[in-house]
Amino acid sequence: MLRTPDPAPSVPPKAVLLDSGGVLMQPIGGRWNPRADFERTVLSRDPQITAEQFAQAIALGDRFMATAESTPDLDKYHAVMLEHLGIPASADLLAELVRPVPADVVLEIFDEVIDTLKTLQARGVRMAVVSDAWPNLPQLHADLGIHEFFEAYAISAVLGCRKPDPRMYRHASDALGLTPADCLFVDDSPELVAAALDLGYQARWMDRTGTRSQHPDSAALAPISSLTELIELFPDAP
Structure with missing residues (x-):
């Protein structure tokens, strides 16, 4: 009560x-995670990934976030989605996914x-x-x-x-x-x-x-x- x-x-x-x-x-654009430029960055490594594959990977990332006891490490979160997409979670790609961009x-x-x-x-x-x-x-x-x-x-x-x-x-x-x-x-x-x-x-x-x-x-x-x-x-x- x-x-x-x-x-x-x-x-x-x-x-x-x-x-x-x-x-x-x-x-901006309505989605908190992953960042709005996630697809563009990953497509630079493999332009054949489809919108449906991205949607499945992001849903998997959502479940990973939801089941974690706390907000998980950002690299681990990205790695979960990259693994589903068949993209190696290399150090340089992980760094690119969190590269500084103007907040606005x-x-x-x-x-x-x-x-x-x-x-x-x-x-x-x-x-x-x-x-x-x-x-x-x-x-x-x-x-x-x-x-x-x-x-x-x-x-x-x-x-x-x-x-x-x-x-x-x-x-x-x-x-x-x-x-x-x-x-x-x-x-x-x-x-x-x-x-x-x-x-x-x-x-x-x-x-x-x-x-x-x-x-x-x-x-x-x-x-x-x-x-x-x-x-x-x-x-x-x-």
Whole structure:
């Protein structure tokens, strides 16, 4: 049974813990993994690979990710797909698949994010990120102009666990020196929001796609459709 959060708490939270993907940013083209240039890079080694073969390999990579205890090593993830495609996972190919590209080539920040983060920061709201991601997430955020807003990062590939493991949430709140009740967690996964509530955090479900009417516990998860809806939870700075 979910604990229904107070939609307008009498004592506002002191910090916001934000998921990254789906809350702060999204992949250009709609796919998180593998990176958007995966097919182009692999085709340079074997131009005969078909779209169906790529789809099968990516599905296999998805299953590999889903069954891992934490966000797996990126080279191992790529190697699983390359093996299915019959392409040797050579060191130079693995390096090419993760070669640096400008973040804004593959990622975009949602329109309201930067202005909202600026407003929250001006009101003294402390912020951290809790994300199932690889270790380069802070650098991606820096490239996209939002790293400066966050005091701490809880990243699955760094911590060796992923949400809903309590260590993910608590790493962020502990880093801020705050209790769970002092922190508002925001994620685009209703299951992960429910887990945060069970751990004593305030929480909101980021429902950008309008699926709340299909979820049986929608009211308990206090869905929002834009980050700007958080601003009303925090009074203006005196």
